[in-house]
Amino acid sequence: MTGSRGSVLQTFLSLVIMSQLSVCTKEPMLASTVTLGNTDDYDYTSDPDDVDYGQFVLQCQKADVRSFRQSFLPAIYAVITVLGFLGNGLVVITYIYFKRLRTMTDVYLLNLALADLLFLFTLPFWAVSVVKHWIFGQVMCKTVYVLYRVSFFSGMLLLMCISIDRYFSIVRAASAHRHRSKAVYYSKIVSVCVWLFSLLLSLPELLYSDQKQSDNGMLCKMNLDNSTIVFTAGTQLAVGFFIPLVVMLFCYCVIIKTLLLARNFEKNKAIKVIIAVVLVFLMFQLPYNSVMLMDTINDVNATVADCDFSKQMNIAIDITKSLAYVRCCLNPFLYAFIGxxxxxxxxxxxxxxxxxxxxxxxxxxxxxxxxxxxxxxxxxxxxxxxxxxx
Known part of the structure; x- marks a missing residue:
């Protein structure tokens, strides 16, 4: 009985020792797998110079993109800021000095100039952050982001309101004349609603904008997941481009049709101005919104694997965005100075x-x-x- 117990114990100890030896021989293989990938594809006897490094994921270096931004963006932002403050400042000063808010268009033009000035106020902050890094703190990061977004949405919606006002003034002239006494009051209510709605659309900037440390210094950026990226980009495309464009095209097409039937010596001039307004809107807004749509799709689907293509997209966004910003300088000439x-x-x-x-x-x-x-x-x-x- 004692002999059988001894043989069983001897067998159990032998199994334990064999299992421990098995684990010890497998651990180095597991470490190799984690570090190098599939061990079946790796030749341990080969020379290090013969390794195919194309199988490894390399980080895309964008020093040339940063160099382009540091030279291009501050210069174009400075020109836009100076010209924009000059033109829109004259509009605001003229309206306030003469207290000439007699029509709905006057109220909309004053608010449009204020929106453009608010937008131009944010450009120097972005220019400094491009040249150096974000040095203004977390509070200013959120403030600049919100001001940028509010001014953008309010400007686009006010352009839409101006086209609607012109539609009623020309196509529905009789109806507009009946409500002429309350027109300014209505326009003020609409302007307040535009600003409040723009502030509501800017809540993602208030919630998700933050300063973040990177290898190149402090950054002010949006920390978004895929669903929030889709929401913010979709809102900008819809409210900041497609809806105003559709309303403007409808209103101005009907206005041109009405002017062609009218007997007025200045109808040709008015038609030219309308065409100029629509063309400027398309020329300066369509490229940026198209590139932004492509970039959003690539970010969400993670389809960009080519470094050169990624850098080209970054430069395209910078150029088209700057082109869209130029519209702030042209608004006074297209809408106010022609009166x-x-x-x-x-x-x-x-x-x-x-x-x-x-x-x-x-x-x-x-x-x-x-x-x-x-x-x-x-x-x-x-x-x-x-x-x-x-």
Whole structure:
């Protein structure tokens, strides 16, 4: 009995020792698998120079992209900021100085200029962050992101409101005239709603924007997952481009059709202005939104594996985004400066500021009066209203 127990114990100890030896021989193989991949494809006797490093994932180096941004973006941002502040500043000063908010278009144009100025205020911060890194802290990171987004959405929605107002002023002139006394009040309510709605759409920037440490210094960026990326990009494309574009195309197409049927000497000029407004919107907004859509799809699906293509997309985004920003400089010329009464007020303001002599102002007014008298009574109506002066 004792002999059988001894043989069983001897057999059990032998099995334990064999299992431990088996584990010890397998651990180095497991470590090799984790570090190098499939051990069946790796030749331990080969020379290190013969290893195919193309099988390893390399990080995409974008030093050339950063160099391009540091030279291109600050320069173009500086030009846009100076020209934009000059044009939109004149619009705001003229409207406030003469207190000339008599129509819905006047209210929308003033709010559009304010939105553009708010947008231009954020550009110097981005320019400094490109040249160096983000040095303004977490609070300013969120503030600049929110201001940027609010001004962007409000600007696009106000452009849409201007086209709707012109539609009712020209195509539905009788209805617009009946509500003329309350038009300014309605426009103020609409403007407040536009700003509040834009602020609501900017909540992702408030929640997810943050400064983050990187190898090249502190960054101010959005920390988003795929679902949030789709939401923010989809909102920008829909509210910031497609919806305003569809409304503008509908309103201005109907306006052009109405002008072609009207007997007015300035209808050709009005049609040219409308075409210029639509073309500028498409030329400056369509490229950026197209590139942004492609970049969003690539980010969500993780389809970009080529480093050169990724760098090309980064540069394309920088160029098209800067092109879209130029529109802030053109808005005063496309919407405010073309108005006859606004130009008169602007000239009076320039004279009172000492930028224009009284003789030059009088000569300009006399020339315009002579042209108006030659045009007749219909011209007087056109010069005093915005009906045929989009």
């Amino acid at each position: 006859v009464k606004f130009r008169h007020d602007l000239l009076k303001l320039m004279k009172e500021l000492g930028c224009m002599s009284s003789e030059r102002l009088i000569s300009y007014v006399n020339v315009k009066a002579t042209l108006t008298s030659k045009r007749g009574s219909i011209a007087t109506d056109t010069d005093s209203t915005t009906t045929f002066s989009p």
